[in-house]
Amino acid sequence: MGKKVVNVEPETPFHTFTVDQVADHYKTNTLEGLSSAEASERLKQYGLNELKGDGGVKWYKVLWRQVANALVVVLLIATALAFATKDWAEGGVILFVIVMNAAIGFWQEFNAEQTMEALRNMSSPTSKVIRDETRTTIPNNQAVPGDIMIFEDGDVIGADCRLFEVFNLETDEALLTGESLPVQKNLDQIETAEQPLGDRLNMVYSSTTVVKGRAKGIVTSTGMDTQIGKIATTLMSVDANETTPLQRRLNRMAYFVFAAAIVLVIVVFGVHNFVYSNEAAIYSISVAIAIIPEGLVAVVTLTMAFGVRRMAEVKALVRRLSSLESLGAVTNICSDKTGTLTQSKMVAVRMWLPSDGFYRVSGTGFVPEGEIFRQGETIKGSSEFAEVEKKVPTGSGSDHFLRALQAASLCNMAELRRTLHPEEHGEWSAIGDPTEIALQVLAYKAGLAKPDLIEQGFKLVAEFPFDSTVKRMSVLYQGLPNESSSGDHFIFMKGATERVLPCCQFWRDGDVERSLVGEKGTERETFEDMINEKMSALAEKGLRVLTLAYRKFDCPAGVDLIHGLDRDEVESNMVFLGLVGIYDPPRAESRPAVLRCYNAGIRVHMLTGDHPSTAAAIAKEVSIIPEDIVVKGNPLVMTASEFDAMTDEEVDKLQELPRVVARCSPNTKVKMIAALHRRNLFCAMTGDGVNDSPSLKAANVGIAMGQSGSDVAKQASDIVLTDDNFATIVEAVAEGRRMFANIQKFVQHLMSANVAEIVVLIIGLAFEDSDGNAIFPMSPVEILFLNMITSSPPAMGLGLEPPSESNMQEPPRSAKQGLFSFEVIMDTFIYGLAMGILSFANYSIILFGFHADKVLAGGCNANFSEGCTPIFKARATSYATLTFLILVHAQNCRALRSSGWTRKAIRSLFENRMLWISLVVGVILVFPVIYIPVVNQTVFKHTSITYEWGFVILATFLFIGFAELYKFIKRKTMKPLVVRANAELEMDRMRTYMTNDSALGTVRNNVRTTVPNKDEK
Structure with a gap:
């Protein structure tokens, strides 16, 4: 049919x-x-x-964001006023600046949005x-x-x-x-x-x-x-263009600047007795233009885009822009072990069976090439492995040995594949969980590969997958068929020892299955003590220990073997087979990355599902805890059961939160984050599983694994690591610090220039021409040129500054610290005042020192005449002075306190191509602006100068000297910015804490009252 x-x-x-x-x-x-x-x-x-x-990216939305802000609104008002007063040159230049600013901002932000869209697609399911x-x-x-x-x-x-x-x-x-x-x-x-x-x-x-x-x-x-x-x-209602804390701070700054511009306009009209005139209107325009950092939007956009691209280069995909800012404030990193601190290429290197003793397994990686050796008897009470050993031939061994390898092979979803190249050389690859891959490789080495067993007749009937709450996996197989039947049914189990042992009622002793419930009633306790001793011997060598078990299964009549089985019933009366020790070697870069964190004042916590001894051994290798400390009873190394059993009050009383939490569950991670938050600490948390989503969302920065992570974890995260590497997290933190520091640098540079211009213009209100009008020390076009062409490119260069030497040798900044710390605000005004005073001093010297005998002609704010020559020369001198000072100030802004004019500092300037090219171009552009006819007198309202250059150069050197003196005073009187944390000092501090009786007592008392000691040996 x-x-x-x-x-x-x-x-x-x-x-x-x-x-x-x-x-x-x-x-x-x-x-x-x-x-x-x-x-x-x-x-x-x-x-x-x-x-x-x-x-995806909508171009018109990006363009609208360029014009829909307070800064552009003020410029549009200035344009309208200029055209209303028939000052076509100023109005045209301002309009050109608006268009150019929008174009630059649009181009940069559109590219940044496209980059973000590409990164979102890369990290999408x-x-x-x-x-x-x-x-x-x-x-x-x-x-x-x-x-x-x-x-x-x-x-x-x-x-x-x-x-x-x-x-x-x-x-x-x-x-x-x-x-x-x-x-x-x-x-x-x-x-x-x-x-x-x-x-x-x-x-x-x-x-x-x-x-x-x-x-x-x-x-x-x-x-x-x-x-x-x-x-x-x-x-789809979620706004993809979320407003980050940095953007909100910059918006507040824009509103402040807008309000300040209104106040200054009122001051200008007040000086003119609130009588409207073209002169008053144009001067108001000049003041408003001077206080607004027109290039700020474009510079911020460029810096953010560069930060996203830089993060992608170090294999970190940014899913939320706010995480870029948050990374710089991270004080604690809570990391997984497997695959993040380690290579995630687990290898089974030891095995222990009650009847046979220890086995050693050779070979590395996914390649199933290696040999298995049965080791001689160990000295009673010793945890050392014997040196005498005997090779076990492939496909042979005791019945107990073969049954244990069957469990490792069949209770396993991993796959090994061999790809043949044209040269016929096979390359092995693996798909699946690293732990299961290690067990599958072990089975291949023993000649019991899963594909071979299935081909011989083993058939999967049902599966109870690994779950983070039960920490074990079991499968139901129909066994090898024989002459009388189609094959018996077997349950095979693997998992954490403390979760498998309670399911076992028997243990395999050669060919005999012995009961754990005997006449004396102490058999189980004695057996578990022996298991814990062997497990500790493996775990202390940094091995992750898994337990294997099995039993024959009598199929209940009338029960659907696929859907009708109860897990608790199936996973009972199991027969203990043995232990397997799996080693996941640390990444070579993990230890340097952890030490780098300590030098940066960042503390590292390992939260792992491994046995405490295994976790502690790896933690010692990567320097999360000192190598010479004892693990047992150490308050820095806890199990999840110990930590979870503590109340919030008890946790808050701990002087130090544990650096290693073993047998960790997803709820333990959430509790750790809550404990860090109560201490006002800023934490990054890694995760890869579905159940890690709550902790990734609760952390200040959630970091998902791009290779091993589930799609749920990636969607809940802020950052996705494409290489699952802890060192990448540290690189991301360094990038977050670099970006925040650079934003502070260019904001200070732009605002200092604005303060300098305001100083010149406000003082200039005191001087009047023969018509009784205030004389412009600088024209509106000069101010726009200074803001957009002179100041903005160096600011962009500051946004691209490489990280300073002290970038990862400073304590994390406070999460509440904004862009404008007290020192940044103080620097902005002091440097701005210095530049403004020097510029106005040159203006006054030329105007009143060298042309004191001449009457200040009227109408010189709008047009040139022979009588306006002194004013136009003074204006050109003031403009040239401020141009040089703004360019020189960019070098000052590269560091808050260290000298900007040492040989090393000048040499490092050339590492930032954007910055030094913008400085050179800025110097070159001064000359055509001052000397090209029509452009100088008609547009910029100044004229050519000669001897006045001496005053410009003198002011430049005076400013450099003032800046160096100011920084010297700050270095001597203010608290050092760099607090050089030392990894060894951090280790000593942990050793001291370990010997603290009160800390030990808190943990030990908690263990005695809530957790049976034998469960966590």
């Missing part, structure tokens, strides 16, 4: 159709999937698998599908109807799918249905088309998450045709 083909409309619910009907409808094959060519055609037909309304008969990973927006999609624990489901294969699959559909509990899925066909969404158990939906298990499904709907697409308006 042929398959029934049903023609359905896209709106028809696919849960009412069989798997074959859905496959026929989309002309797909559940084993082979679509071909790449067919997928490309369907992508054209159905479009990208994404929601409308998230259409991916989907695993079968294409061209091969399992592959594609960007989620490339999925099409008919694709065969694969889901695993922690994945975000990329499209609506009809399931056709499930293993204990549970999904979180709260986003769609509001149901808080996970939904268990099955393959049963549903007859009712109007079935509520939450009861369509054979379907999974886009944007929901896999809580447990794994499955395969046929994609039925993508993009706006999905269930989530029907509520796309709600989901």
